[in-house]
Amino acid sequence: MIEKLVRKNILKFQAYIPGKPIAEVKRGLGLKSVIKLASNENPLGPSPKAIQALKKGLNNVFLYPDSGMLLKYKIAGKLDLRPSNVILGNGSDELIEIIGKTFLNPEDEIIVSADGFIRYKMAGDLMNCRVIAVPGKDYKHDLAGMKAAVTPQTKIIFIANPNNPTGTYVTSREVEEFFHELRPDIIVVFDEAYYEYVIQKDYPQTLTYLQQGWNVIILRTFSKIYALAGLRVGYGLAGAETISYMERIRPPFNVNSLAQAAAEASLDDRQQVKKSRALVEKEREILYRELAKLPVTYIPSATNFILIDLKREAGEISKKLLASGVIVRPMGEYGLTTCIRVTIGLPAENKRFITTLKKQL
């Protein structure tokens, strides 16, 4: 009976499959020691300044959070924008959905990369509009292909840069070519969840596009390098008018007061960001070296995770890794059935992953 009551497009929906939590794996498999390299979290943990802010904020949790004005001011100040250019989300994930709800009618189309982050497609499906998934090229977004897929119905194009799960990025040159003669009323969303990890010089500084008045929305998050994934806070940057429409449907109090306080304090700690980036850079090279000795291939990554092609069904190997207490992410959800995605962890975690993988292969 209930099925008849559900919106028709929801009947086709598959729930998002997150990385397995450590506690669940410990309990389920009776393991004492489990490491999680499955959700691109930062194992160094948050800035001490954020922890301090959280402790201080605890006494005030009886109050509703404010609308995030202080955090917006701080983000805007750092980026040379106005607070009216900033919207806060319960993770950048919520903002993906808010973009869908704000702009998409059923007759609209969105364009995504077929191996792009899956939540864009889900936002399109949620709004019951057409989702055009353009195959990637060498695990990268094929921007020329995405542009060629534009139709009069195209309203939003989503670009994850760097992309999850491939770890690849598109360059400023590619992006600028992409914008050349693109219809200006198409919204281009740059999801830059891993922005702070990128060191490549040809990575596009999309903020300049926004400052030039291009029709872009930039998404960033405190979940990745700032290591606040459990608190759920991300932000969107766009023209003030774009933000004002998104604000109309943002749930009130979507970012709790502790998350706001921790995020604000994190922005004052450049050291934590530097340290986290340095760990990833160093460990990524070590992982590359070790992976090169195994019968697998990997996709060079601009960020804190690596997509590895095991050249065999990845689901089985992932289960075996799990049974040994190493949680990684099999990529069947993306149609990459022979691939796993592994977050770059602490040195000992990476070593354990390699040793366990070697055994299973």
Ligand SMILES: Cc1ncc(COP(=O)(O)O)c(C=O)c1O
């Ligand atoms: C590309 C990308 N965008 C957005 C998100 C969502 O991050 P959050 O909602 O924690 O900000 C993720 C998380 O894995 C991601 O990989």
